[in-house]
Amino acid sequence: MVVFSIFYLFSVVFNIDEYAYADLSLVSAPKFSEQAFQSLHKGEILSRKDQQNVSVPNPEIPAHTETSRMIYLWLTEYRVASAANVYFKAGVMEYLITNDMVPSKFSLNTSKYPFNKTIPQIEKEYPNLDMVANFEVTSPPVLNMTTEGLKCSLVGLLNFYVTQENKEAAFVFSLSVSMSLSASVSVNTKKNAITGSFTLDSSSFKFAESAEKLGEISANVKKLDKVMDTLFGTIIPKVNEKAAEGLPIPIFPGIELVKPEISFGKGYILIATDINHTISLEYSNVMKMYKDIKNYNRKDEL
Incomplete structure (x- = not known):
């Protein structure tokens, strides 16, 4: 009984x-x-x-x-x-990347490297303004458990905006993004929860759209591969903050x-x-x- x-x-x-x-x-x-x-x-x-x-x-x-x-x-x-x-439907899978979050060798300022060199149209239309990049997951993450461990796929949009002198945000351009992650998993005995830590295995991006005044910039965007690796590197810690909270064990x-x-x-x-x-x-x-x-x-x- x-x-x-x-x-x-x-x-x-x-x-x-x-x-x-x-x-x-x-x-x-x-x-x-x-x-x-x-x-x-x-x-x-x-x-x-x-x-x-x-x-x-x-x-x-x-x-x-x-x-x-x-x-x-x-x-x-x-x-x-x-x-x-x-959590996807709750709208909490968004991550904002600001200029102070990227390494000093890069800048999200429109008049500094790399954007002034790779996409000069942006500097011309929005000179010396800081951009922010907002990563928005566009479908629920897909997680697969295999004998080799936990794998995760993320797809989303990375939207770039400039903050204008009047403090209003103006859309600049966006990229379609996909990421493949792997995770180490552990049990937090204090929380009685399963927690994870993700690492980036691979990523890809392609041009989605841009502000009309910029004209054709899709060819320029392809030159941002090293910058994108850096930006992806700022997203993973945000993912891990949530993964560290864990799922409760019953x-x-x-x-x-x-x-x-x-x-x-x-x-x-x-x-x-x-x-x-x-x-x-x-x-x-x-x-x-x-x-x-x-x-x-x-x-x-x-």
């Missing part, structure tokens, strides 16, 4: 931040054996506004017979994809993960860990904890 009550702790939702919450409801009855029990949970990240499901297939959990650790926790691409979908309050280990499979991450707990698993305490969590995470409060 106590063990069965513990599963009910997962039949709740809990808030992640102002944009998202996690649905950990059971999707099937738990399975019991003499040595272990197994439960399957939805694990989806949903928006606190529209609560729309993501149309991504949920990979099957492979058969597992290893029993040397106390808990084995599978997190699938479905969970990560649903999170990416929520663990009971009062339980501490001990020496967790991560391995990758096709479409999933497996966390194998031991645990310490500071709670009593007496039936009365488990039921009290269950009621407290239910009260705190009621759906009508989302």
Whole structure:
């Protein structure tokens, strides 16, 4: 009875931040054996506004017979994809690059290197003005879990603006951008969360559009490859700031993960860990904890 009550702790939702919450409801009855029990949970990240499901297939959990650790926790691409979908729709996947963020050998000023040399039309129309570059993700990031690790694809627009003397921003030009990233993944035992750190594997860009007064500049834009590498390098730290916050691991309050280990499979991450707990698993305490969590995470409060 106590063990069965513990599963009910997962039949709740809990808030992640102002944009998202996690649905950990059971999707099937738990399975019991003499040595272990197994439960399957939805694990989806949903928006606190529209609560729309993501149309991504949920990979099957492979058969597992290893029993040397106390808990084995599978997190699938479905969970990560649903999170990416929520934050994309929330409009938070935008990154502003300003002149003070680029190395001193480059400048976003229209009258300084490299833009005064590669696209002189910009200096002619907007002399000695600082530009900003706004990177806007145009579709949810695609994250793939493979036996080799976590890969991510980003596509978006990099829009350049000048700040005019009247403080108004004027559009200059934009580039279509794609980036391929790889990530190292770890478990933050203090946060009980999976965190990541991304590195840029490859990138590409092409001319999208420009202000009409500049005329034809698409040929000039092709000469910005080294500059773009630098600008991409300022975007990755912003991505990593979010990745460092992590996705919560569905663990009971009062339980501490001990020496967790991560391995990758096709479409999933497996966390194998031991645990310490500071709670009593007496039936009365488990039921009290269950009621407290239910009260705190009621759906009508989302």
